[in-house]
Amino acid sequence: MTQTLPETIGELLGWGTELSFGQDVVASLIGAALVGTLMLTMTAIAGPWAKRKITAAFTDRIAVNRVGPFGLLIIVADAVRLLSKELIVPEGVDRPAWDLAPIVLAGSALLGFAVIPMGSGIHLADPEVGLVYVFAIASVASVGLVMAGYASNNKYSMLGGLRAVAQNLAYEIPLVLIAASVVLFAGSLQMSEIVAAQQGTLLAVGGLSIPAWYAFVNPFAFVLFLVANLMEVGRNPFDIPEAPTEIVAGYQTEYSSVYFVLIYLGEFLHIFLGAAIITTVFLGGPAGPVLPGILWFLIKIWAIFLFTQWARSALPRLRIDQLIEVGWKGMLVLAFANLILTAVIVGVIA
Amino acid sequence: MIGIFKSMATTMKHALDGQTFTVEYPEETPDVSPRFRGVHKFSQERCIWCRQCENVCPNDTIQIVTDEQRNGEQYNLHIGQCIYCRLCEEVCPVDAILLTQNFEFTGDTKDDLAYNKEQLKNVPWYKDIDPLASREPDRGGWIGEGEGEVDYQ
Amino acid sequence: MSLERPRERQLDIGETVDGDVDYDALAELLGDRVVDREEHVNAPAFVVRPDEIQDALFALRDEAGFDYLSCVTAQEYDDRYESIYHLKKYDDPTQELGVVVPTAKDAPISQTAEPVYRTADWHEREAYDLVGINYEGHPDLRRILLPETWQGHPLGQDYNAEKPQVVPFRKHANPLQPDQRGEGDNSDTMFLNIGPHHPATHGVLHVKAVLDGEQIADVEPDIGYLHRCEEQMCQQGTYRHQIMPYPDRWDYVSAGILNEWAYARAAEDLANIEVPEYAQVIRTMSAELCRICSHMLALGTFALDVFGDFTAVFQYAFRDREVVQDILEDLTGQRLMFNYLRLGGVAWDLPEPREEFFEKSRDFLDGLPKKLKEYHNLITSNEIFQARCVNTGILPPEVAKQYGATGPVARGSGVDIDLRRDDPYGYYDELDWDVVTEDGCDNYGRVLVRMQEVEESAKIIEQCLDLLEEWPEDDRTIQSNVPRTLKPEPDTEIYRGVEAAKGELGIYIRADGTDKPARFKIRSPCFCNLHTLREMTQGEYIPDLIASLGSLDIVLGEVDR
Structure with a gap:
């Protein structure tokens, strides 16, 4: 078993490999701060800058290029702009819930990264039920959405919150079922085990060897998972809870200033968390030649981020009833079929 | 499914060809047509104070003040209120008022946009294009038409 | 020839064999x-x-x-x-x-x-x-353009325009009070104000929607937020000059010349003004360019409503519309507010050098099929788009007729009406083109109609360009001889329509012997088309309401005038 990040930090601090409880907490906090900073940097780049650049490329425009090199300082400018805005608290909001919702949204996504192996020894914790944990924590976000939608005292927010729940219910189950099929292959829920199980070579054609990533082993499950994940994080064409042209901005209609930043941050963290899960479960985690693991990990999650933006540029939004129908009648059935198929294959081979 | 892939392929093609159709505005100014109608330029030397432009203006943008001998004193034009219909230029018998291609004008208040005859005289050509050249061929179509004498009022 | 419609039905009372009215x-x-x-x-x-x-x-x-x-x-x-x-x-x-x-x-x-x-x-x-x-006996006789609190009727003779219309704030309905509508407190429905500032209402439209869950129980468009007294302004302008700049501002999204033509046609028929043939060809060409512009915008914004973000389709549609606008700018001198038509002709001949203009226009027309293919790839062939648009926003032909729907909305419901063919004006009856109809009666049908009409417009422009290129140089009269002060006979009345981008744009003018109209009435196609919204969206979902609204392609400037 590989070393986790807190253990490495403990070693660097000269505490040895066996950490006491207090030392463990300190080392874990340091590690968590490092990983959290890394992921927040990702979202900071993605939200104000990369998303605009990517969208501009798809729509033949130039986009942010005035502030700083390549327009990168727009990140700072945007942060200052958003944070300096007035925080408007509408009449009749349900205060504790309204204040808590943005924190729950952003927090739940951040917590998910705790069990993701990012390569180069950056792996905060490796519990045996890592996969279950990450799904569970990602789903907490739905609670945040409902809180935001219900507490805002706005009908559009209400509709957005309800849509978010309906959508998450419809997609959580297929998502977990597809992941379960991978668990059948790997024989473990532990993230490091799942990554380790993908280390081998599936096929070697000439000099090219295709690694045994589950995306190549079971492409059907990979595509299903990709779609289900898009729905789970609520990106186009499944951005139904927000649906700017229909219900203004859904659950986030009434949020401004810092709270808006938190929600926005939470959304991008969720995209990256979704991407991290896909990377770990289907794309061999941080595995890759030449470059260090962490770089490969980042390349993979950015590729998936790019994919979400690509889908956004080209695909119309589904209607909520159509989405529910696809979820319960399509994806769920396919997910079960995939699970059974995998079980049979694994059973026959093993 | 094929339709979805076709959509995604189309946008990806646009992303990869690297072409953009927006321009970086102040650095790269757009070309405007010779006929484009921008801010007015007024020439007091040419003007005969016939007030036709004032009369034809659909929304009272032009205000002319003359003394008792009909000598012109003031010529005010509210370029913020103007709808750039070019009727004043069309009816002017002596080309005293001309719409330049200049569309770049600003003002902090509405008052800043009410130009008097000096300001109107100092409106620069856009990229040094004199719009009169492009309009010459058709001006005959307006002046002297109609039944009977042309009345300059 | 496409311009003749089959006539198989029985004659109505008062209809003669050759299609006149007895x-x-x-x-x-x-x-x-x-x-x-x-x-x-x-x-x-x-x-x-x-x-x-x-x-x-x-x-x-x-x-x-x-x-x-x-x-x-x-x-x-x-x-x-x-x-x-x-x-x-x-x-x-x-x-x-x-x-x-x-x-x-x-x-x-x-x-x-x-x-x-x-x-x-x-x-x-x-x-x-x-x-x-x-x-x-009117079911719901309330004010429609002006606020409910307005005092007096502005077009009445005893109306005092000087009197300030100040209404204390407390007399308005409180926008924050709970509003349930339906059967009192135990109703399951929710009342939702969509607009007047909502991302997808295409301007300042207010749709009062009663929702049952996500489904529409009832909608009522509330218009008048953009009422700018266009009719009154025209009544205060002279026929010869001052009215023409204003039609550009009714349907202000690049359909300018089509609107100008509505006024030009009505006024020319009223005052019996001939238009030179050469000017008619230029008018036809520029009007069709405007139609392409307008349909591109309709397509782009409809895609925006369905796709959900300012994404590729919207930008591509705008990019292509930009090319048309450049051509129109070369011709008319403006990009939106053209003021190009004149009573008895047009303001300008084609720009010199003419070859350059022809080349630019032909380049656009040559590139158009490829671009339309791209739109079909991107939009209409997309399964999700079809799922969203097919069989939503149903408008049966009988209902469309009852509501006086015209233009692409009527033709998308299979109602075969197009004034360019049925009541020919300009140069349309000399050219070879087709009227597009779709039998879908749904949002998808309306989109298809618009996209095909772009092709038909391109055909018309192509033929006009051919004509203009070969037109003898000594016969290029752009304006007929029109008196500088136009005073039509007193008490002559006329109602004339043209096929604008959104449907029949009609103008009623009553002359009273002065150089200004005594009554100027605009029949706006968007006004009538928007009225169908309620029929289209009963029992559908909120996204369909937005899509239906987008597919009607309304411009609030024209609805409210």
Whole structure:
């Protein structure tokens, strides 16, 4: 078993490999701060800058290029702009819930990264039920959405919150079922085990060897998972809870200033968390030649981020009833079929 | 499914060809047509104070003040209120008022946009294009038409 | 030739074999309900007593086949109020008839035409709002363009425009009070204000929606936020010069020349002005360029409504529209507010050097099929788009006719009407093109109609370019000889429509012998098309409401005028 990040930090601090409880907490906090900073940097780049650049490329425009090199300082400018805005608290909001919702949204996504192996020894914790944990924590976000939608005292927010729940219910189950099929292959829920199980070579054609990533082993499950994940994080064409042209901005209609930043941050963290899960479960985690693991990990999650933006540029939004129908009648059935198929294959081979 | 892939392929093609159709505005100014109608330029030397432009203006943008001998004193034009219909230029018998291609004008208040005859005289050509050249061929179509004498009022 | 429509149906009462109207036969049909007969420039009009108007209209609709109430014009004379119902037939819009209903000055009460034509609902509300005629039996006679608290009727003769219209804030409905609508407290429905500032209402439209869950139980468009008194402004402008800049501002999204043509056609017919053939070709070409512009924008914004973000389709549509606008800028000098047509012709000949203009236009036309292919790839062939648009926003043809829908909305419901073919003007009847109809009756059908009309417009422009290129140089008259001060005969009245981008844009003008119109009425296609929204969205979902609204392609500047 590989070393986790807190253990490495403990070693660097000269505490040895066996950490006491207090030392463990300190080392874990340091590690968590490092990983959290890394992921927040990702979202900071993605939200104000990369998303605009990517969208501009798809729509033949130039986009942010005035502030700083390549327009990168727009990140700072945007942060200052958003944070300096007035925080408007509408009449009749349900205060504790309204204040808590943005924190729950952003927090739940951040917590998910705790069990993701990012390569180069950056792996905060490796519990045996890592996969279950990450799904569970990602789903907490739905609670945040409902809180935001219900507490805002706005009908559009209400509709957005309800849509978010309906959508998450419809997609959580297929998502977990597809992941379960991978668990059948790997024989473990532990993230490091799942990554380790993908280390081998599936096929070697000439000099090219295709690694045994589950995306190549079971492409059907990979595509299903990709779609289900898009729905789970609520990106186009499944951005139904927000649906700017229909219900203004859904659950986030009434949020401004810092709270808006938190929600926005939470959304991008969720995209990256979704991407991290896909990377770990289907794309061999941080595995890759030449470059260090962490770089490969980042390349993979950015590729998936790019994919979400690509889908956004080209695909119309589904209607909520159509989405529910696809979820319960399509994806769920396919997910079960995939699970059974995998079980049979694994059973026959093993 | 094929339709979805076709959509995604189309946008990806646009992303990869690297072409953009927006321009970086102040650095790269757009070309405007010779006929484009921008801010007015007024020439007091040419003007005969016939007030036709004032009369034809659909929304009272032009205000002319003359003394008792009909000598012109003031010529005010509210370029913020103007709808750039070019009727004043069309009816002017002596080309005293001309719409330049200049569309770049600003003002902090509405008052800043009410130009008097000096300001109107100092409106620069856009990229040094004199719009009169492009309009010459058709001006005959307006002046002297109609039944009977042309009345300059 | 595409311009002839098959004529297989039976003749209506009062219809002659060669497609004219026998007004004596119609007078016979109406019997003694006809009090008098007026001659308008476009068609004769029967004067009907205000308490018999419904009977008369029922007879005209059911027996004489006048199934299209194009417009209702109301006005006040010195001695009477008058409502004029401009009737047409969907099968042949050249068969026209006016029904004039005078009402007494002291008690302007007239029977409503709403049971006969649904479209009269809004038209009569507008007449009530602006002129002050009361329509007896009208289901919902409220103000439509002005706020409910407005005092007086602005187009009435005794209206005091100087009087300030200040209403204390407390007299307005409180926007924050709980609003349930439906069966009181135990209703399951939710009332939702969509607009006036909502991302997808295409301007300042307010849709009062009653929701049952996500489904629409009832919607009511609330218009008037962009009412700019366009009719009154035209009444204060001279025919010759001052009216022409304003039509650009009705439907302000690049359909300018189409709108100008509506005014030009009405005024030219009113004052009997000839237009040189060369100018007609230029008009036809520039109008079709405007149509392409307008349809591109409609496509882009509809995609925006369905796709959900300012994404690729919107940008691509704008990019292509930009090219057309450049061409129009070369020709007219402006990109949106063209002011290009003049009574009796156009303002400018093609720009010199002409070859450059032809080349630029042809380059655009040559590139168009490829771009349309791209749109089909990106939009119409996309399965998700189809899932969203097919069978949503259903507008059956009978309903479309009842609501006076025209343009792509009617043609998307299979109603074969296009004034360019049916009531030819300009150079259209000399050219080879087709009227596009789709039988889908849904949002998808309307999108397809628009995309195919772009192709047809391109065909028309191509032929016009050929004509213009070969036009002999000594015959390029762009304006006919028109008096500088135009004073049409007093008491001449005309109602004329053209096929604008959104449908039939009609103008009613009554002259009173001065150089300004006494009454200027705009029949806006968007106004009538928007009225169908309620029928289209019953029982559908909120996203469908947005999509249907987008597929109607309304411009609030034209709805509210």
